[in-house]
Amino acid sequence: MSGQRRMKSGAVAIVAATLMLSGCAGQTGTGAETETLTIANPSALPGFDPATVTSGSLDQYLQPVYDTLIRRTADLELVPMLATEWNYDDSLTTLTLELRDEVSFTDGVAFNAEAVVENLLRTRDANGPQASSLASVEAVTAVDDDTVEIALSAPDPGLLVALSGTVGTIVSPGALDSDTLATTPVGSGPYVLDAANTLAGDTYTYTANPDYWDPDLALYDTIVIKTLEDVTARMNAIRSGQIQATMVEIPQIAEAESSGLNVHTQLLNFTGLVIFDREGAVVPALGDVRVRQAVNYAIDGEALLSTLREGRGVATSQLFGEDSEAFVADLDGAYPYDPERAEELLAAAGYAEGFEVTLPDFSVIFGESLFAAVTEQLQAVGIRVTLEALPIPDMIGKTMSGGYAIALNSNYQGTAWQSVAQYVLPEAAFNPFHSSDDEVASLLEAIRTSTDADQAAAFQSLNEHLVEEAWIAPFFREDGVYLSDDSVTVALQPQAQVPSIYNFSPAK
Amino acid sequence: MFVYLAKRLGAGVVLLVATVSIVFVMLSLSGANVARTILGGNATEDQVQAKMAELGLDQPIPVQFQQWVLGALRGDLGTSYLTQQEVADAVMQRAGVTLSIVLISIVVSGLLAVVLGVTAAVKRGWVDRLLQVVAVFGTALPGFWVALVLITVFAVTLRWFPATGYVRPDQDLLGWASSLMLPVAAISIAGISGAAMQLRSAMIDLGHREYVRTLRSRAIPPRRLLLIHLLRNAAPAALTVLSLQFVGMLSGAVVVEEIFALPGIGRLAVSSTASGDIPMVMGVVTLMVTMVVIVNLLLDLANAWLNPKVKTR
Numbered sequence: 001m002s003g004q005r006r007m008k009s010g011a012v013a014i015v016a017a018t019l020m021l022s023g024c025a026g027q028t029g030t031g032a033e034t035e036t037l038t039i040a041n042p043s044a045l046p047g048f049d050p051a052t053v054t055s056g057s058l059d060q061y062l063q064p065v066y067d068t069l070i071r072r073t074a075d076l077e078l079v080p081m082l083a084t085e086w087n088y089d090d091s092l093t094t095l096t097l098e099l100r101d102e103v104s105f106t107d108g109v110a111f112n113a114e115a116v117v118e119n120l121l122r123t124r125d126a127n128g129p130q131a132s133s134l135a136s137v138e139a140v141t142a143v144d145d146d147t148v149e150i151a152l153s154a155p156d157p158g159l160l161v162a163l164s165g166t167v168g169t170i171v172s173p174g175a176l177d178s179d180t181l182a183t184t185p186v187g188s189g190p191y192v193l194d195a196a197n198t199l200a201g202d203t204y205t206y207t208a209n210p211d212y213w214d215p216d217l218a219l220y221d222t223i224v225i226k227t228l229e230d231v232t233a234r235m236n237a238i239r240s241g242q243i244q245a246t247m248v249e250i251p252q253i254a255e256a257e258s259s260g261l262n263v264h265t266q267l268l269n270f271t272g273l274v275i276f277d278r279e280g281a282v283v284p285a286l287g288d289v290r291v292r293q294a295v296n297y298a299i300d301g302e303a304l305l306s307t308l309r310e311g312r313g314v315a316t317s318q319l320f321g322e323d324s325e326a327f328v329a330d331l332d333g334a335y336p337y338d339p340e341r342a343e344e345l346l347a348a349a350g351y352a353e354g355f356e357v358t359l360p361d362f363s364v365i366f367g368e369s370l371f372a373a374v375t376e377q378l379q380a381v382g383i384r385v386t387l388e389a390l391p392i393p394d395m396i397g398k399t400m401s402g403g404y405a406i407a408l409n410s411n412y413q414g415t416a417w418q419s420v421a422q423y424v425l426p427e428a429a430f431n432p433f434h435s436s437d438d439e440v441a442s443l444l445e446a447i448r449t450s451t452d453a454d455q456a457a458a459f460q461s462l463n464e465h466l467v468e469e470a471w472i473a474p475f476f477r478e479d480g481v482y483l484s485d486d487s488v489t490v491a492l493q494p495q496a497q498v499p500s501i502y503n504f505s506p507a508k
Numbered sequence: 509m510f511v512y513l514a515k516r517l518g519a520g521v522v523l524l525v526a527t528v529s530i531v532f533v534m535l536s537l538s539g540a541n542v543a544r545t546i547l548g549g550n551a552t553e554d555q556v557q558a559k560m561a562e563l564g565l566d567q568p569i570p571v572q573f574q575q576w577v578l579g580a581l582r583g584d585l586g587t588s589y590l591t592q593q594e595v596a597d598a599v600m601q602r603a604g605v606t607l608s609i610v611l612i613s614i615v616v617s618g619l620l621a622v623v624l625g626v627t628a629a630v631k632r633g634w635v636d637r638l639l640q641v642v643a644v645f646g647t648a649l650p651g652f653w654v655a656l657v658l659i660t661v662f663a664v665t666l667r668w669f670p671a672t673g674y675v676r677p678d679q680d681l682l683g684w685a686s687s688l689m690l691p692v693a694a695i696s697i698a699g700i701s702g703a704a705m706q707l708r709s710a711m712i713d714l715g716h717r718e719y720v721r722t723l724r725s726r727a728i729p730p731r732r733l734l735l736i737h738l739l740r741n742a743a744p745a746a747l748t749v750l751s752l753q754f755v756g757m758l759s760g761a762v763v764v765e766e767i768f769a770l771p772g773i774g775r776l777a778v779s780s781t782a783s784g785d786i787p788m789v790m791g792v793v794t795l796m797v798t799m800v801v802i803v804n805l806l807l808d809l810a811n812a813w814l815n816p817k818v819k820t821r
Contacts, residue, residue, distance in 0.1 A: 044779065045545075046591045054548040067622050129548035129556050182592045199601070200593065201779075202675065202771035226769070228672060229779070232656075233769040236671035240663040393541035393784055400544070422550060429550045 018111075035221040039505055040228040040246040041500075042497070044201055048193075050169040053395045055133075055162075056412070056497065057247075058378050062169055063501040064206040064223055066187035069097060069116065069161060074322060074491040082111065082170055082188070092155035092449060099146045103213050103378035104274065105172035107186045112313060113142035115173050120150070122176060123167060132421075133162040155448040158417040158453065170253050175399045190218035202227055219505050227429040238483055239329030245432030245484040246500050250374055253481055266492050267322055268480030270413050271366070273299070273473040274373070274423065277405035278435040285355040286405055291344040292470035295406075296335035297342035298381040299374060300486040301475040308369055313478035318467055319423060321477060323494045326420075326459035334467050342381040352469050354382025360395040361387040374408060374475075413477065416459045417465055420447070423472065424462070437464050516808050520801030528790060529796045531791035532576065535786050536569045540675065542589050560819070563589055575788060585794065586787035588780070595791035599773060603795055605674050606772035608684075609764065610757045613692050617699035618750055624700065625707030626739065629715070646701030651760050655694035662690060672769035691764045698760075699753040705737045706749045710742035744811050751807040755800055 020023030043057040050062060071081040086097040103111040113314055117140045124134035139147045152159070162168065175186035183200060185193055185492065191206035198204050206223045212321040226243060228234045239259050248256065256263050273295060280287020281420045317334035320326040346352060357378075363371040375385045390398065399407050409430065413419065423446070426434045446458035466472065484490045491503040543559035544551065549742065551559075559567050564575070579586055585595035628639040663671035667691050675683035712721060723733055762774035771774075773792050780788035 047593070049592070052592070101673075125560060127547070129546070129551065129553055130549055131555065132552065197679070199592065199674075199771055199817075202597075202769075226673065230766055230769065230770045233672045233767065234662060236659050237673075237769070240659075240667055240671040242670055242672060243660070392782070393544050397541040397544050397556070400556075427552055429552065434552075 003175045019054045023473040026288075035219075035506060036224065037220045037222070037245075037506075038224040038226070038243045039200050039504070040234045042229055042231070042234065044227050044229060047200070048185035050166050050171060051123045051128040051130060052182070054129040055167070058499055059165055059496075060224055060498050061204060062166065063189065064143060064191035064225075064440050065185040065189040065193055066105075066169045067189050068164055068173065069170065069467070070164040071502070072161065072164040072493075072500075074493055074499070075495055078164060079166075082116075082168075083163075086160065088155075089449075092451070094140065095150040095152070095159065096143070097148045097150070100213070101146060103188050104176075104211065105186055105188045106192050106209060106211075107172050107399055109163070109172050109174050111170065111188055112145045115170055116140070117142050117150045118173050118176060119170050120167075130162075130167045133158065133167045136491075138470045142473065156413070157447055158421055159162075159413050161250075161417070162232035164478045177206065183313050188213075190214070191223055195221075211500050217502050223501065225328040232290050238485065241485070244488045245482065245490055245504070248481050248483055250309050250479060252483075253310070253312070256481075256483050261485055264482045264484065264490065264492050265312065265479040266494060267477045268412055268495075268497065269410050270316065270319065270474050270477050271304075271319065271410040272319075272408070272475045273406055274409050274430055275406050275471060275473060276399075276402065276431070276435070278469070278471060279433060281405075281433060282402075283355065283357050283405040285349070286357075288349040288351075289469055290349040292473070293335065293349060294342040294345040294349075295378070295383065296379065296470050296473040297338045297345065298383065299377050299473055302337065304370065304373055304476070305476040307476055308373070309476065309478045311477045315476045316474050318463055319413075319474060320419055321458075321495065323440045323461070324413065324416040324419065326416035326463040327418065328460050328463050331463060331467050336474075339377075339381050346382060351382070354384060354385065356384045357406055358404060360399055360404050361389040362392070362395065362408060363387075364392065365406060366410050371408065377442045391411055394490050400429055400432055401503050412480075412497060417447070418495075419461075420444070420462070435471070437469070510813065512637060513805075513809075515806055523801060524794070524797045528580075528794055529649065532573050532786070532790060535781075535784070535789055536572065537768045542786070543656070546590060549721075565674045572786075575819040576787070580790075580794065585791045588788045589785045590780075590788075595787050596636055597777065598788065599791040599795050602771055602776050604676075605770050606758070606761050606765070606774055606786060606806055607799075608688055608771070609691050609695060609761055609772065614686060615698060616692060616752055616755065617696045617703055618746075620696075620700045620816065621703035621707055621746060621750075622739070625704040625742075626711065626734065628704070628708040630734065631710035632712075632720045635642065635707070639708075643701035643705050646697045646721045649697065652763050652767060653764045654697055655764055657688070658694055659767070687770075690766045694767075695757055695760045695764050699750070699757065702753060703746045703749045707746040710745040711738050712780055714738050714741050719806055740814055743814050747807050747811055747814075751804055754803045758796055758800070770800060 010287050017393060020108065028481050036344045040055055041060050045058055045061045046052050048062065048065065050066065053062060067082045069083040070078050070086065073079055082100050082103065084100050085095040087096050088094065097116070098112070099113060099116065105111060118141045120134065120137065123130050126138050136152045136154055137150055139151040143149050170187065171181065172186040175181050181460045184195065190209055190212045192203040192209050204225045208218050208221050212218050226237070228246070229239060231252065233248055235252050235255065237247055238246050238261060253263055273405050275281050275295060277286045278292070285291045296317060305311055305313050305315055314332060316332040317330065320330040361371065370466055371387065375387065378385050398404065411422070422428055422438065423430045425431065425434050440462065443458055443462040445457055447462065450458060482490070482492055484501065487507050489507050490499055493503055495500045536674065541556070543556045543563065543565070547555055547559055549746060573804060587594055588598060604817065624639055628636040659671050662668045669686050675687045687719040723737060761772055762778060765772040765774040766778065773795060777789065777792045779790065
């Protein structure tokens with residue numbers, strides 16, 4: 001064989017191999033006909049031990065394998081799951097849960113009250129991200145096989161919603177203390193983990209649990225969740241047909257629309273300056289409510305929204321989201337952009353020459369342009385900003401321990417109580433100076449000791465008080481973006497970045 | 509030969525010890541608050557302090573390092589702060605992905621560099637000039653840009669290869685090859701260009717040497733002259749470039765693994781460094797340095813075989 005012939009046959013072999021490989025790649029694409037759901041999640045799961053998992057996007061990994069006590073629907077309704085009924089006593093300090101009968105974990109162990117007791121106490125006592133959600137729990141008692149009582153040291157308005165998330169996830173008692181819980185989940189969920197086709201931190205494959213008690217929640221034969229932390233990778237994956245649905249960000253909307261993908265949006269995150277030092281301990285100026293109001297007037301939320309977020313959102317002056325009980329529509333316009341008014345307020349407070357403040361530089365997370373714009377707008381009214389850049393976890397630590405008087409933050413808007421627990425309670429993580437006043441204390445007490453309409457009214461009064469006292473200078477609420485292709489129907493989960501696994505179904 | 513090998517091995521051990529010590533101290537001094545990362549934004553400062561104590565991070569740095577070293581000497585690289593996974597397991601699980609990319613890239617780069625370098629040196633003229641221009645572009649183009657272009661063309665538009673992800677060879681051999689095609693292409697282009705140009709220069713240079721002219725005058729067949737005499741003598745230069753590129757490709761794998769979302773040690777290194785997961789970063793660093801030492805050792809051996817003078821240096 002001559003050299004030329006050998007080269008030719010080599011080239012043919014390469015082309016043939018390429019075609020075989022490309023053909024193979026085409027076949028590995030997703031398809032509704034096999035009832036497989038393949039989605040990408042933007043966050044990495046630390047493991048299947050619920051006590052180590054932060055509630056939020058990560059719930060999606062746990063939902064296939066574990067049931068929760070209560071389920072929260074896409075309409076924000078709390079409906080039965082492992083608990084069929086729940087009731088508080090009159091003092092709102094004892095919650096009684098009636099449990100579902102005839103449910104078994106996938107290791108064959110029967111689900112009962114003792115399993116709930118073990119799970120809740122373990123989550124409370126493990127120093128994990130969920131411990132704070134159960135801080136008010138004094139005791140969990142199995143009254144009988146199907147009844148559990150949770151005794152609280154004080155009413156906890158967040159408990160029922162918490163029990164519909166990671167906190168209420170129930171692991172088989174036999175697996176709770178096993179060394180392999182992080183990699184081998186044992187629950188009673190609609191699916192079981194297919195370990196052979198799972199690589200921790202990359203791909204999780206779940207196959208239907210044939211004995212599941214509610215077939216309406218198990219609509220697929222297989223679910224594959226890929227961990228894709230990079231938004232470009234998620235976009236490429238959905239555009240190339242590797243996945244059927246995923247979360248992206250506002251800048252990807254145009255590309256998604258032009259690729260024929262279905263774009264779902266809902267108002268999700270709020271972005272603003274959290275003024276921690278309301279007593280003026282570090283920056284005396286911020287102890288004056290007029291100065292904090294001046295900060296609110298100085299920021300042009302509309303302009304930030306239109307230039308940095310393609311106008312996809314609503315400028316606002318309140319912390320709470322539209323889905324929450326605390327929302328008051330009028331408060332969105334409480335502090336319109338008015339730099340002259342800001343200067344007047346600063347002058348009235350004795351700061352006509354302005355003052356200096358140091359901000360943690362989170363521009364790596366929230367964007368350089370946002371930091372540049374906010375710094376410029378504050379400086380325009382005389383508030384001189386110094387940005388301090390440290391490694392991100394250090395900066396978070398310093399912020400949480402009261403190292404900064406003020407910080408820019410962008411965070412999802414959950415239930416009214418979740419926002420209160422994050423920003424308002426004296427022990428809240430985003431209240432490092434433990435601010436409170438008589439009005440806040442009495443409204444918090446009213447929220448804790450009431451329900452339904454009375455509680456909503458107290459939440460709204462608290463919202464009005466916080467806006468008036470300018471605890472926070474919110475800029476805008478912005479759209480969260482979720483994409484899906486035509487093979488899947490998905491309902492967004494309000495107050496969450498990614499939908500629950502139950503919100504997906506094959507397209508008809 | 510034995511002394512030569514022992515010296516190279518000794519240098520490798522010194523490099524490993526120095527690197528892990530420096531990395532440990534830097535990680536510890538950076539003070540990345542891993543307890544905060546584990547507990548999330550809602551945790552109180554007391555919870556964070558309790559978690560630090562639980563992880564042993566309240567101990568002085570020398571004590572922490574001593575514990576890590578003693579563990580490592582017993583073959584225990586510890587447990588990830590974040591995922592509770594054994595570091596050795598996590599690192600070995602992912603090393604296969606990175607090694608697949610880097611080793612295939614090295615082989616592909618080596619083979620194509622020989623073909624292109626020899627062609628340029630032998631043909632000269634416009635072929636040589638064209639290959640040089642292409643090589644300049646190949647070296648200058650940033651790997652991440654090449655990766656994005658490859659994804660857009662071959663994954664998103666043509667759908668020939670997957671845009672993200674990795675398939676284990678034991679699951680599906682063709683799927684494995686398919687998942688590596690674009691990452692290997694993205695990472696190899698600079699390597700091929702660099703090594704091909706080294707080989708080309710070395711061969712042209714050798715072509716003018718006395719002994720080559722003598723060989724030519726003895727009517728040695730051109731192919732034998734090319735393969736046995738010229739290529740063998742020109743290879744060390746290209747091998748040196750390839751060994752440097754192995755280190756470069758390991759770093760390049762970090763970027764490529766992020767873009768293609770491949771579960772390799774590069775992506776693990778990035779995520780564990782960002783979260784301050786010291787045991788995991790140390791595991792990754794130990795493995796990467798060991799791989800660099802081994803590859804350099806193998807290339808030294810290859811050089812010694814190709815050119816016996818090396819052994820006496």
